[in-house]
Amino acid sequence: MIKFIIKTFLASALLMIVSCSEPVATSPDITVSEAWVRIPPKGRDIAAGYFVLNNSGSKDVLLSVSSPVAHTVEIHQHIMADGMMQMQEVPKLAIPAGGEIVFTSGGYHLMMFGVTDIQLGQEVELIFVFEKSGTKSFLATIRTQAK
Numbered sequence: 749m750i751k752f753i754i755k756t757f758l759a760s761a762l763l764m765i766v767s768c769s770e771p772v773a774t775s776p777d778i779t780v781s782e783a784w785v786r787i788p789p790k791g792r793d794i795a796a797g798y799f800v801l802n803n804s805g806s807k808d809v810l811l812s813v814s815s816p817v818a819h820t821v822e823i824h825q826h827i828m829a830d831g832m833m834q835m836q837e838v839p840k841l842a843i844p845a846g847g848e849i850v851f852t853s854g855g856y857h858l859m860m861f862g863v864t865d866i867q868l869g870q871e872v873e874l875i876f877v878f879e880k881s882g883t884k885s886f887l888a889t890i891r892t893q894a895k
């Protein structure tokens with residue numbers, strides 16, 4: 749009888765531990781939405797890219813971005829230095845667990861150099877490389893301004 753009680757107690761204790769522990773995301777889950785690229789003025793080949801990056805999982809790090817329509821893509825940030833707004837390259841961008849990072853005019857943005865053969869309304873591929881999530885590809889629309 750005592751043995752039975754102990755067994756029952758252990759079983760329910762174990763059940764409590766299992767049911768009380770909250771689910772913990774063990775991997776990042778990243779999506780990129782509202783992605784668009786501002787078409788450069790005629791005769792120029794530098795474009796800026798904007799989007800919203802969401803992570804519903806654990807933390808990750810954005811290492812680089814590339815695109816078939818650009819020679820080079822850099823991650824940039826606007827900073828105030830000596831009373832002037834300046835741009836700075838961000839070599840790695842930490843994405844917190846459950847975090848959202850908005851790439852927008854005056855904040856984080858993509859700087860795309862050597863952009864060729866893009867047209868308004870076209871969808872171009874942006875290829876993101878993350879430390880944990882690996883390579884993920886998303887589409888961005890070529891526009892003149894934010895919606």
Ligand SMILES: [Cu+2]
Nearest residue numbers: 824835858859
């Ligand atoms: Cu820039």
